[in-house]
Amino acid sequence: MELKRAGNIMIPLDRYPHIPYWFTLRQAIAEMEKSELETNGRKSLPRILLVFDEAYKLLGMVRRRDILRGLEPKFLTSEPLEYRKKLFNVKVDPTLFELSSEKMVKGIREQAERPVSEVMLPIVATVDYADNIIKVIYEMVDNNVSLLPVLQDQKVVGVVRSVDVFHEAARILLE
Amino acid sequence: MKWLRNVFRSGQEEAHASLRALHEKFSDFLTLLETNNHVLKIISDMEEKSQGEYLFDINYIRSSLAEVRIGVREIIDKMIALGGEPYEALREQYAAIDAEIEKALPGNRRIERDDFTIPFDKLGRERASSVGSKNAQLGEMRKLGLPTPDGFAISAWAYKYFVDANSLQARISKRIESLDIKHYSDLMRVSEEIRALVVSSPVPDELAEAIQKSYSELFKGTSSRRFSLRSSAIGEDTLFSFAGQYATFLNVGEDELIARYREVLASKFTPQAIYYFLSHSLTESELAMSVGCVEMVDAASSGVVYTRDPVKPENGCVLINSIFGLGKYLVDGTLSPDVFCVSRDDKTLRESRLAKKTVRLTAPAQGGTVEECVPDSMQQTASLTEEQATLLADFALRLEKHYGGPQDIEWAIDHEGKLFLLQTRPLRIVSPRTTAAPPDVSGFRLLMAGGTVVCPGAGSGPVFHVASTQDLAKVPDGAVLVAPHPFPGLITAIGRANALVARTGSVASHMATIAREYCIPTLVGLEDAGALPAGESVTVDATGAAIYAGAHPELAMARRPECELFDDTAIIGLLNKTLIHISPLNLVHPGDSDFIPQSCRTFHDITRFAHQKAMEEMFSTGKDVKHKERFxxxxxxxxxxxxxxxxxxxxxxxxxxxxxxxxxxxxxxxxxxxxxxxxxxxxPVRPPSGDFKGFVTVMTSGMTAQGQPExxxxxxxxxxxxxxxxxxxxxxxxxxxxxxxxxxxxxxxxxxxxxxxxxxxxxxxxxxxxxxxxxxxxxxxxxxxxxxxxxxxxxxxxxxxxxxxxxxxxxxxxxxxxxxxxxxxxxxxxxxxxxxxxxxxxxxxxxxx
Structure with missing residues (x-):
């Protein structure tokens, strides 16, 4: 059985959502919520966005949890972690929840205007278009990432997601 | 180093030249915009005048046209200065359009050479250009075998001869051109000056002799030597009625002949006559005066017959007005006449309404006219027998048939009971216009008021907001369109609209022209119009510059005549004939393939085309300016x-x-x-590079960035x-x-x-x-x-x-x-x-x- 290569299972860049680094968290959320990716007849929402600079160079990536982290209201992030934990300790009594939802929403809205560059992650690894799937799996595991940019002639041409690699592994093992 | 300095200097000169050229182009561009604006304003004013609500005269048409012409030529010059050769074609287009306008305008008709005097027996309607319509129709009626008094015409050529001999034309023209007809005192002064001029000018001998000769021949072997001298201006009684504008002298004797002739000529310049022909687009140079010398009919009764009732033309009647004595007291309104309605079908008398006729005007043997009392026993008797009425109706209908249209005929019956027709001219039927009082709007709920009336009238319908051309297809029938500004694209939906409201705009916009062409009640400059509730029914009262809640069809009805004020009077007709080549806009979308000079069919098209292209030329000029880094x-x-x-x-x-x-x-x-x-x-501000530590940027190939560094x-x-x-x-x-x-x-x-x-x-x-x-x-x-x-x-x-x-x-x-x-x-x-x-x-x- 011939192993597929990164280029075979990647999503080409023109189909994958990406934004410039100065776009806001709010815009990043819209981008994720409105983009539907279809591979082999399966639809999914992107979990990660690519971030580019003004010269269209790939700068980094931003995951859902990075965005969520970025949304935490300022009045909370300025407090020590212990204090924050306590605020949400509603197991004892839910009515003890000390924050008004209005105040929360306002705080989140404010934070949503921050640029994604403030929460994005650097690109720590890439794979080549011709790399086989074993190499791809290796890079994902080794770097603990679920998405890898695919380079061809030193230029980004697409991305491979862990889910695509997983599907490929399933095909090999289950068929 | 010298060469380097030279290079620098020559570069400097080129840069200066480039800047100068840019300045010049910009100045041309501004002039073009300015002129375009000016021309549009005049055109818009002319269109407004053509609606028939304002007073204007031929001088207005001529001066507006002159201004438009100068403006359009200037626009073309500037367009060529901006964009060069491709726009030369506009000149040809201008010439073609202008030639059409010239055709529409009344030219300065030449007065053809003719005899000084011509007997009625030799006249027919074809001679109207020489002897005036009144004389010519007398000849025509004679040809038809209808009874008319004998006489002769003193021709327009004779008038010209008199005017030339005394060099009057230039002196008269000068006074009339400086006239503003809205000032009656001006009118009076000029009128008096001109009449004095005419009356004091001698009639050349050879002309006086010719008149005397014809007079002698006319009365050869008759006992009565009295006649009337009547004006018969060229152009009179045809398209323009001129009724009662010029002098007529009744019961004149031989000794007064020449002096009265001159007075008839002078009467062409009474204030009301000057006013009339100025407001009817006639110029004095084309209105040569011919005079009729007509045997006096010693009238027992006289009057006017209309072949149709001018206000109720459908009632099938020939309408006869009749009084005792000379007809003057009827036409000048001194007396109320007897009225006889004769059926057009069987010429039987259907109805007679007798008036009390206390006086009559008679022509005594010693000359002139005298008013005398009508004996009491006669005052309420009919001034016309049924037989006479029937005969008159018969003659009148024969004339109507001959001329192919309703006629207005003057007649007289002498003491022997002989009937004479004195004059016939076309009868203008006036359709009644609603002159209802302004509609009562007190019960309506006012939504907003203000704005500029672009087209009067009123219309109701549901509010439909149009933001752009994309919305136009969705405009429902009968909507009240509300647009942010009157953009040209609206034309595609205007046929479905009952009214149009725009937040901005002016009477000079292209759209305003179109709204008027379509008679869509239109208000512009209503800032708050955006707040009108979509879908709600409203009534736009453009005339009253107000918008009311709900549909009020009765208001729209009442306002209807205002938006259909188009009048067919001669001067408006002429203005409209001229405007056909000036105001319609055929070039609308710059993107259309026929947006080219050759498609310009009106002056408005030329300005529209040039305006668009001037912007484009300025755009590319600005973009391609050379050496800009130097200045x-x-x-x-x-x-x-x-x-x-x-x-x-x-x-x-x-x-x-x-x-x-x-x-x-x-x-x-x-x-x-x-x-x-x-x-x-x-x-976008890039975070300090420290923040991007560990970020490797990777070039992207999926992008089509053309490789140009930012x-x-x-x-x-x-x-x-x-x-x-x-x-x-x-x-x-x-x-x-x-x-x-x-x-x-x-x-x-x-x-x-x-x-x-x-x-x-x-x-x-x-x-x-x-x-x-x-x-x-x-x-x-x-x-x-x-x-x-x-x-x-x-x-x-x-x-x-x-x-x-x-x-x-x-x-x-x-x-x-x-x-x-x-x-x-x-x-x-x-x-x-x-x-x-x-x-x-x-x-x-x-x-x-």
Whole structure:
């Protein structure tokens, strides 16, 4: 059985959502919520966005949890972690929840205007278009990432997601 | 080193020449806009006059036309100066249109050589140009075998002979041309001067002899030697009625013949006669006066017969008015006449209404006329027998048949009971016009009031807001259209509208012309019109400049005559004939393939074409200016755009070597507005490089960035106080924004071109669609192709220009590299909605906040 290569299972860049680094968290959320990716007849929402600079160079990536982290209201992030934990300790009594939802929403809205560059992650690894799937799996595991940019002639041409690699592994093992 | 200095100097000279050329072009451009505006105003005024609500005369038509001609020629000259040879074709087009206008205007008809006097027996209607209609018709009636008094005509040629012999024409013309008919005192003065001039001028001997000779022949062998001298002006009694304008002398004797003849000629210049022909587009030079010398009928009774009732033409009656004595007391209104209605079918008397006729005018043997009392026993008897009435009706209907139209005939019956027809002319049937009192609107709920009336009238219907051409297809029948400004595209929906309201606009806009052509009640300049509730029924009372809640068809009905005021009186007819070649707009969309000089069929087309093309030429001139780096100022700003500014209304040397200016030093209203908006949206600031530690940037191949490093080419602006052309290179997209912002809405416009981008074509196209949607909300007309957009808005007030420029500034910043993010339609739609909201452009009906 011939192993597929990164280029075979990647999503080409023109189909994958990406934004410039100065776009806001709010815009990043819209981008994720409105983009539907279809591979082999399966639809999914992107979990990660690519971030580019003004010269269209790939700068980094931003995951859902990075965005969520970025949304935490300022009045909370300025407090020590212990204090924050306590605020949400509603197991004892839910009515003890000390924050008004209005105040929360306002705080989140404010934070949503921050640029994604403030929460994005650097690109720590890439794979080549011709790399086989074993190499791809290796890079994902080794770097603990679920998405890898695919380079061809030193230029980004697409991305491979862990889910695509997983599907490929399933095909090999289950068929 | 010398060669280097030379090179530098020659470069310097070229740069100066380039700047001079730019200044000149800009000045030509401004002149063109200015002239265009002026011409449109005159055209609009002429159109307004053609609605029949204002007083004007032939001098008005001539002077307006002269101004329009000068203006259009100037526009063409400037267009050629701006764009060169391709626009030469406009000259030909102008000449062709002008030739048509010339044909429509009454020329200075030449008076043909003829005999000084011509007996009625030799006359027919074909001789009207020589002897006037009144004389010619007397000859024509004789030919038909109808009874008329004998006589002869003193021809127009005789008049010309008299005028030339005394060099009167120039002196008369000079006085009339300086006349303003709205000032009656002026009219009086001029009239008196001219009449004095005519009456004091001698009749040349050879003319006097010819008249005497004809007179002797006329009365050869008759006992009665009395006659009447009647005016018969050329042109009189045909298209124009002239009723009662010129003098008639009754019962004149031989000794008075020449003096009275001269007085009839002078009567052409009574104030009312001058007024009449000025207001009927006739010039005195074409109205030569012929005079009829007619055997006096010693009338027992006389009057007028109309072959139809002029106010109720459908009632099938010949209408006869009759009094005792000479007819003068009837036509001048001294007496109320007996009225006889004779059936047109069987010529039987249907009805007679007798009036009390206390006096009559008679022609005594010693000459002149005398009023005498009618004996009491006669006062209420019929002045006409049934037999006579029937005979008269019969003659009248024969004349109607002969002339092919209703006639207005003067007649007299002498003491022997012999009937004479004295004159016939076409009868003007006037359809009754509703002259109802202004409608009562006291019970209506007023929604808003104000604005400028572009087309009077009133119309009801559901409110439909039109923001752009895209909305037009959805306009329901019978809607009240509410538009942000009267943009040309509205024409496609106007046929379905009952009324039109625009927040801005003026009577000079293209759309105003069209609204009037279509008689759509139209109000413009109603700032709050955007607040009219969509879908709700309202009534726009354009005449009253008010909008009421609910449908009020009775108001629309009552206002109807006002928007159908088109009148067919001669002067308005002439104005309309002229306007056919001046005001209709055939060239509407610059994108159409027939938007070329050869398609210009009216002066308005030429101005429209030139206006559009002038903007385009200015645009490319500004863009391609050479050596601009040598005479431009760099804009100091924290926005990292290398923006160079060239002022076209300032002398570069005044900067004294200064090479930079600050943002608050911008001396251009449109540029200031744009830059305000531009700054409002933040330029992306790259975090300090430390923050990006560990970030390796990776080149991308999926992008189509053309490999040009960012900002390789400087952005620049060509500015004046009221104008800007700004060319920005925003990273991967180019945008050029041109704007004119003056106090004259008709001169103002904004145009934006937007192209390219760094992302793949589908994302660039999505971005263009997003911009189109946003700009449509702002009232722009957009034409886009792929990732290229050309958007335009015009005829808007200065404040609106600035407001829209601020928005464009923001939009340009907000869409910088937005294409990158538009990976699918859903996300593009989300951004469109988000931006429309951010920019405050959502409709009331979309739900605010």
């Amino acid at each position: 431009s100022l760099r804009l100091k700003s924290d926005i990292p755009l290398q923006l160079n500014i060239i002022y076209v209304d300032q002398d570069f040397s005044q900067y004294g070597g200064k090479s930079q200016i600050g943002e608050n030093e911008i001396e251009s209203i449109p540029m200031k507005a744009f830059w305000d908006g531009f700054r409002k949206e933040k330029w 900002f390789s080419e400087n952005s620049f602006a060509v500015l004046s106080k009221e104008y800007m052309i700004l060319s920005l290179r925003m990273g991967f997209h180019f945008t050029t924004i041109e704007a004119m912002c003056t106090q004259e809405p008709s001169k103002n416009y904004i145009r934006m071109k937007y192209k390219d981008g760094g992302a793949s074509i589908d994302r660039r196209v999505r971005r263009i669609k997003l911009i189109v949607d946003v700009l449509s909300k702002m009232g722009f007309e957009n034409s886009s192709k792929g990732d290229f957009l050309d958007a335009m808005i015009s005829y808007i007030g200065a404040d609106t220009v600035c407001e829209k420029l601020r928005l464009l500034g923001r939009i340009n910043m907000m869409t910088k590299q937005l294409d990158m993010a538009l990976s699918n339609d859903a996300i593009a739609e989300w951004y469109t909605r988000d931006y429309i909201k951010k920019l405050g452009l959502q409709d009331a009906k979309d739900g605010g906040s």
